[in-house]
Structure formats: C-alpha cells, structure tokens
Amino acid sequence: MPKISNPRPKVLRRPVHGVLLLDKPLGLSSNQALQKAKWLLRAEKAGHTGTLDPLATGVLPLCFGAATKFSQVQLEANKTYEAVLLLGQKTTTADAEGEVIQTRPVPAITPEMLQSLTAQFTGPLAQIPPMYSALKKDGKALYEYARQGQEIEREARHITIFSLEMSVAEDDRADAAIRIIVSCSKGTYIRTLGEDIGEAIGCGAHLGFLRRIETGGFVASQCITLAALEAMSEDQRMDCLLAPQSLVAAFPSVTLDAENSGRFLSGLRRRGTPGQWGPDAALVQVYGTEPNAFLGSAHVTADELIPQRLLSPLEVKNMLTASSEPQADLMH
Incomplete structure (x- = not known):
C-alpha cells in the first residue's frame, strides 16, 4: 500500500503592518521573494514597491498590511x-x-x-x-x-x-x-x-x-537577506519591520487633535487657520495626538487638509503601543 504523505499544514495568517527592507537574492523574481517573506511573517496582506529582475539583487522594500497603502511613494522614488x-x-x-x-x-x-x-x-x-x-x-x-x-x-x-x-x-x-x-x-x-x-x-x-x-532613501546596508530572515524566530522577524510611516518619513507632518483625527479618518477635509497645516504640500504625514498614532497621508491646499491614503481605525488601533491613551475617539 503506497505511503500517504501528510499534507503541509496551513499557515495561520495574521495582520502584520510594516516595511521589510529585503536584500533580494539572485535568481528570484520580486514576487517570489515577496511571497517567501510573506510566508515567513504569516502576513495577511503584502506587496512590493517596484520589481527587480531575477538577475538583479539589492534593495527591495516589501510592504505589509497598512504599509501597502503607501507603496506608491516608493514606486515614484529615485x-x-x-x-x-x-x-x-x-x-x-x-x-x-x-x-x-x-x-x-x-x-x-x-x-x-x-x-x-x-x-x-x-x-x-x-x-x-x-x-x-x-x-x-x-x-x-x-x-x-x-x-x-x-x-x-x-x-x-x-x-x-x-x-x-x-x-x-x-x-x-x-x-x-x-x-x-x-x-x-x-x-x-x-x-x-x-x-x-x-x-x-x-x-x-x-x-x-x-x-x-x-x-527612496533606503540603502543596501539597512536590508536583510531571506536566509537571515528564515533563521530568525518569529519575534525577531517582526522586529525587522519598519513602521508603515517610514515610507513617507521624508515629507512634512501634521498632528491632529482627537476630534479632527476621527473626522480625518472618516475622509473629511479639515479646514485650518492660515498656516495651521503648514504651506501647500503635495503630501504630508498625518498623526493623532497619541504616540505612534499614524493616520495616513494628505495634501495641503489653501489651508485645507485633504485626505489621500487613510488607515482604518482598526489599523490605527493595532499599531498603537500598549501604553497609548484609549483610542475610542478614533473610532467615531
């Protein structure tokens, strides 16, 4: 009677939010490298920021979860x-x-x-x-x-x-x-x-x-190889992730109070006093008052803060540190 091999156990996926700076190896396509990293992190959602040929190596930022919303910034980068x-x-x-x-x-x-x-x-x-x-x-x-x-x-x-x-x-x-x-x-x-x-x-x-x-400002010395990632524990792999806002770190930032944070996350424009949001800008980072409460990106035109790419309230909540203030206001 032929031996029946046990099926490979199904990977239990989870929400992972962040950016992995991968040193893509020779011979793999960008998508193959992405899928390998996604499997190692057990991430639900992932994407890369522009392809490298299989015969090319080097800096390949991989985006997970909320970070995928800002991958276009890297696609446009020099x-x-x-x-x-x-x-x-x-x-x-x-x-x-x-x-x-x-x-x-x-x-x-x-x-x-x-x-x-x-x-x-x-x-x-x-x-x-x-x-x-x-x-x-x-x-x-x-x-x-x-x-x-x-x-x-x-x-x-x-x-x-x-x-x-x-x-x-x-x-x-x-x-x-x-x-x-x-x-x-x-x-x-x-x-x-x-x-x-x-x-x-x-x-x-x-x-x-x-x-x-x-x-886009990320260099090869910051990157990790797939082999090194594979040799790590799951916690060590998570420690390799940069925050999603690292993709827009070069742009100006705006901080909103609790009331404006909730409305901004609902997609509403916020009218400010002259200069409140800074000068007109094609892209700004937007934060709530809680530590690490990255809300998304926007552009500023004529003292109006106009949402572009927004995190969901659940994504914001998941990314806040355990010592953050209560996040109920962000859910309104």
Missing part, C-alpha cells in the same frame, strides 16, 4: 544602481541571461572616452523600454511577445540620469567591462542604458551584474 557592462556582445535580453545575437571588437577604453560617455548619458534622456520587460501591450506583457519572436513598437520614455560614475572593470566573461553607478528617476531601465552605452562605444554591451543599492 533609485541608485551598481552595474557591470560586458562589452563586445549584444544579447536578446540585454543581460547575461539572453542569447548572444551580435559580437563586435572592443576599442581601447580610455579615461577620455569614459568622461565623454558620462556627459552624454547624464541628464534628461529618451529611453525605449526593452522587449524583455513587464510593460503591457493589449493586456499582455512585452516579454511574452518577445518569447514568441515578436517585436512590438514602444514609445520612448522620458527619464533623468541624475549622476553617473564609470570606471574600467575586470570580468572573465568579456574582453572588456565597465562598472557604472547610476542614480536615476523612476522607470529607468539599466539594461537599456547599458545597451545604449555599448552602442555609443560602437561594440555593443549587455549587463553582467546589476544591484540596486538605494531607493
């Missing part, structure tokens, strides 16, 4: 990457995962050439997204068309390279290589930047290494 361009070969995917489709000789890479390239690729640029990307066309990801051998016309995107550092690197996979550190606006494809640099040199290039070292 980012910094470190990459190695392997010169002389162009691939189907613009990185080391693809097949080589063109090989050309590599000229001598001089300091003068690197200086010229740095100037050429710094500032506002128009960039055509790669076919091997998750951008959608008629509800279908571009990489699905690419795998079928189809080339889809794409509109150029306007991006900005804020800073670019270039230096000669050594890599056994190519006759010549260049290391770059690039700070850029959202929506920048480093694979495409690498290809464009290779074309400017005249020999072609593809990425051999890609690591995100900063996004």
Whole structure:
C-alpha cells in the first residue's frame, strides 16, 4: 500500500503592518521573494514597491498590511544602481541571461572616452523600454511577445540620469567591462542604458551584474537577506519591520487633535487657520495626538487638509503601543 504523505499544514495568517527592507537574492523574481517573506511573517496582506529582475539583487522594500497603502511613494522614488557592462556582445535580453545575437571588437577604453560617455548619458534622456520587460501591450506583457519572436513598437520614455560614475572593470566573461553607478528617476531601465552605452562605444554591451543599492532613501546596508530572515524566530522577524510611516518619513507632518483625527479618518477635509497645516504640500504625514498614532497621508491646499491614503481605525488601533491613551475617539 503506497505511503500517504501528510499534507503541509496551513499557515495561520495574521495582520502584520510594516516595511521589510529585503536584500533580494539572485535568481528570484520580486514576487517570489515577496511571497517567501510573506510566508515567513504569516502576513495577511503584502506587496512590493517596484520589481527587480531575477538577475538583479539589492534593495527591495516589501510592504505589509497598512504599509501597502503607501507603496506608491516608493514606486515614484529615485533609485541608485551598481552595474557591470560586458562589452563586445549584444544579447536578446540585454543581460547575461539572453542569447548572444551580435559580437563586435572592443576599442581601447580610455579615461577620455569614459568622461565623454558620462556627459552624454547624464541628464534628461529618451529611453525605449526593452522587449524583455513587464510593460503591457493589449493586456499582455512585452516579454511574452518577445518569447514568441515578436517585436512590438514602444514609445520612448522620458527619464533623468541624475549622476553617473564609470570606471574600467575586470570580468572573465568579456574582453572588456565597465562598472557604472547610476542614480536615476523612476522607470529607468539599466539594461537599456547599458545597451545604449555599448552602442555609443560602437561594440555593443549587455549587463553582467546589476544591484540596486538605494531607493527612496533606503540603502543596501539597512536590508536583510531571506536566509537571515528564515533563521530568525518569529519575534525577531517582526522586529525587522519598519513602521508603515517610514515610507513617507521624508515629507512634512501634521498632528491632529482627537476630534479632527476621527473626522480625518472618516475622509473629511479639515479646514485650518492660515498656516495651521503648514504651506501647500503635495503630501504630508498625518498623526493623532497619541504616540505612534499614524493616520495616513494628505495634501495641503489653501489651508485645507485633504485626505489621500487613510488607515482604518482598526489599523490605527493595532499599531498603537500598549501604553497609548484609549483610542475610542478614533473610532467615531
């Protein structure tokens, strides 16, 4: 009689609110890394803040519970990457995962050439997204068309390279290589930047290494690996979480009294006296008077505080410390 294996026990999910700064490992998609972390934390709700390719590593903020409401702030944030361009070969995917489709000789890479390239690729640029990307066309990801051998016309995107550092690197996979550190606006494809640099040199290039070292103020040194997270106790994993408001910590803050807190959480605009909420702002953090009572985000226009993304009263209550004042007023 065949042995019947016991089914894997079902994970008992729970409300978890916070941000995990993950150092995404090589080979996993952003979603695979997210699902692993979600399972380890037993979280009910989770989302990430912009994808990294499977062949990329580095800073990947993961949002849980109430923090998912503010993930757009990170999606819009500027980012910094470190990459190695392997010169002389162009691939189907613009990185080391693809097949080589063109090989050309590599000229001598001089300091003068690197200086010229740095100037050429710094500032506002128009960039055509790669076919091997998750951008959608008629509800279908571009990489699905690419795998079928189809080339889809794409509109150029306007991006900005804020800073670019270039230096000669050594890599056994190519006759010549260049290391770059690039700070850029959202929506920048480093694979495409690498290809464009290779074309400017005249020999072609593809990425051999890609690591995100900063996004929206979060840096790689703050991150934890999945392996380290897996080795921790459940309490230690929870201690790794940053508060949801860490996603909007760079913005001004407003504190409301109990009455205004309750009305704000109901989605009502709050009219203030001149300057009460500070100057007009596209985004502010909003707090109640209780310690750690983060209520959500808003914008300020003409002395009016206008709600944007709100926590539920239950989320606020769950996030308050045990020593907080009674939260009944927030529930009205």
